[in-house]
Amino acid sequence: MSSDPGPSIHAHPAHAKHERRKDARPGELVDAALELFVQKGFAATRVEEVAHLAGVSKGTLFLYFPSKEDLLKAVVRHHLAGRFPEWHQEFERFEGSTADMLRYCMRMWWARIGSTKISGISKLMMSEARNFPELAAFYEQEVVLPGMLLIQRILQRGVERGEFTVPDMKYGAYTVLAPLMFLAMWKHSLGSCSSAVQIDPESYIAAQAEALLAGLCVRSTPSAPSGSLAK
Amino acid sequence: MSSDPGPSIHAHPAHAKHERRKDARPGELVDAALELFVQKGFAATRVEEVAHLAGVSKGTLFLYFPSKEDLLKAVVRHHLAGRFPEWHQEFERFEGSTADMLRYCMRMWWARIGSTKISGISKLMMSEARNFPELAAFYEQEVVLPGMLLIQRILQRGVERGEFTVPDMKYGAYTVLAPLMFLAMWKHSLGSCSSAVQIDPESYIAAQAEALLAGLCVRSTPSAPSGSLAK
Amino acid sequence: MSSDPGPSIHAHPAHAKHERRKDARPGELVDAALELFVQKGFAATRVEEVAHLAGVSKGTLFLYFPSKEDLLKAVVRHHLAGRFPEWHQEFERFEGSTADMLRYCMRMWWARIGSTKISGISKLMMSEARNFPELAAFYEQEVVLPGMLLIQRILQRGVERGEFTVPDMKYGAYTVLAPLMFLAMWKHSLGSCSSAVQIDPESYIAAQAEALLAGLCVRSTPSAPSGSLAK
Amino acid sequence: MSSDPGPSIHAHPAHAKHERRKDARPGELVDAALELFVQKGFAATRVEEVAHLAGVSKGTLFLYFPSKEDLLKAVVRHHLAGRFPEWHQEFERFEGSTADMLRYCMRMWWARIGSTKISGISKLMMSEARNFPELAAFYEQEVVLPGMLLIQRILQRGVERGEFTVPDMKYGAYTVLAPLMFLAMWKHSLGSCSSAVQIDPESYIAAQAEALLAGLCVRSTPSAPSGSLAK
DNA sequence: AATGAATGAGTATTCATTCAT
């Protein structure tokens, strides 16, 4: 369930100079790139470092990715953009209240994205967007818009089932997105530097989810005799 | 009332040959640096541009700041830390419901920080924190912690007056902070690149405030007999 | 009569799997190299392109030619040296005035060399001679000297038949060679870039031939009563 | 009268690190560039070498010339394009027969251009034109067209004074240009490699000039008593 | 013989920083 490829990156696995592993190369390079881009930033990472971490030479990297930017795109595509189908499927299959669905969604985001290196991509894109407008546009199309759409589908479900009240779909979606993005940013910036303002992600996310739901859920209409308030 | 230093930046103000107050130089350079760092990012801003905008030569800049990094430090120091006393005073004087206070606080943040260049500093810090750990620590002490404290005082006021229910002060504060920081980041990254995912700040903030308040406010609906509030 | 190898270059000719005559490989590679070297220049042509045009892989090219430079050598060797015997034979057979012979010679040069890819080789040699001294020496021995000799034989014929006056054989030959070489260079450099200074080859050659002949021909025009020869 | 800057290039004249010689720099760099571009070709010359030969660092070169191509443009401008006014003036002042004028023109070309490094520029442009179309266009506009114009003015003078017969101005000009360009090319390619086909420039030019004049001069001058042939 | 995956040397250009004046 965890999406973090984890220790799959191994610098220089013992291999002869010309080991043929064409199929494995792109994945290894993408893994190495994710690692370093997240750790040091896009501009500060030299392609040579990426290649070295993947156990190949600089030239080989360019055999698979026409440019450094394309490498980043591949990282985004592999770890974020390409996974929305899977997430939409999960959406389809979910049974239970939409409030639970939203809680589940936020927890899963943490488990699969937030807690892994992948959240570093979001931070990266926010940091570098202005320097690489084409990348920013790509990220927006391939990640931001689908993400917003996914959230909106959840809200919509809540509305349709009479569970939620959502005055404005777009800003409602931001209400869900903002705390997650903030957490990703925080984790990969100040959160990685100091110990003074530590956030416990699970608590943070739980708190945010409940706060959100308080705003979203249809309140107990006075006519409802029993005071059981929808969470 | 506006926090934007505004017209204090003047490239080449008319001045007699040697009349310029030498003491003013650092300030002019800091202003110019704020302008450009926020506009173009830290790495993308050339020190020569900063010097030119401040009306001095590149060499002169290094007379006052030992490095580009130190210049960034000075910008952060000058424009964010040090304004909290004023804001705490405003807190003391506020009369009215704490819900209104929170709404006011968020709107004021937008008016004084979010909509001005200063929000760019927060974005800058998030982006560059890892590259400048010392600066990150400074920012945390001088900006983040005081900011968190201010928000917590508001929440505390609400609790004390029986208006709010706040299970955890720290995470409650994040609930307020996150949407604002997210907005600042967004504005200075993807928001400045594309037109697809536009956020109207006032609407966004209003939506976030109401969502927050829904979660914070004591629900006691007069008709509801007993307050068994879910969470 | 056409000297252009023409359709001998065929990328990926339909062929059964292993039927290709291995002996043909070098020739196909040389043809492809001529095509591309002339079209794009030596440095700007990638060996991979040559291999691809010849329908083989990059590695195969290096099986037959130890380096790109050697490939160029092979091109020069194959396409220029070795055709002089044929031209000398034509010289023997020519009947008519030597003036007509020179005109014919220049027109034929254009038809067989100048207008074809082969003229690109001369341009190539002029451009790259300094980088490949050994190749330059080869070119001189195998192409330049025989060419000069051929021209000198024509001039000699004119002198012997009382048609030409040639103060110095060597410089006389240059007088014929220079405009042809200039045309070859021009065609493959500035002439292929711009439209401002276009040369119509046939007109150019005709003009050069007549100018040359004016200088070469014995002026006494018996029929002209007044013996005052122009110049 | 000689235009060759000659030994004005001195690598590392004794000077302190930061010797200020702003005014002299461009000229020194242009001289160094001429030297190396002609000697090794444009692509094969590294900007660092040029800078080193001029006694400065790589960075300094880019202080004066925005790119390597611009450096070459400056070389062309300084040594060729910018000198046409001077040559047109000489044209105006010339007294004597147009035949003598043409002889003088060709000899002067050799003395000032052909025999110096400058002729290497023409060779360079012919060699590299296709790789650098923008440079080629520049060279055509700034050098080729003015040069053609200058030659045409001479021919025109001959026609107007009844000395020359020129059926077509354009091809007449090429008749003059071709042998000079051929000589420039030759000198900087095969001529610099081998000893077999040596050209003595003065003899070559004299021969070409007389051959040309034979074609240009109005023939039968009935009044010319006896066949005192020019030349 | 043939392949094509892998290599790594080679280079124009930028820009923070220095320092002679």
Place this chain on the structure above:
DNA sequence: AATGAATGAATACTCATTCAT
């Protein structure tokens, strides 16, 4: 104090060549 000329480290990308298969 102020200047601005000079420096040189730093880096993405290409492509001839190699070699395991």
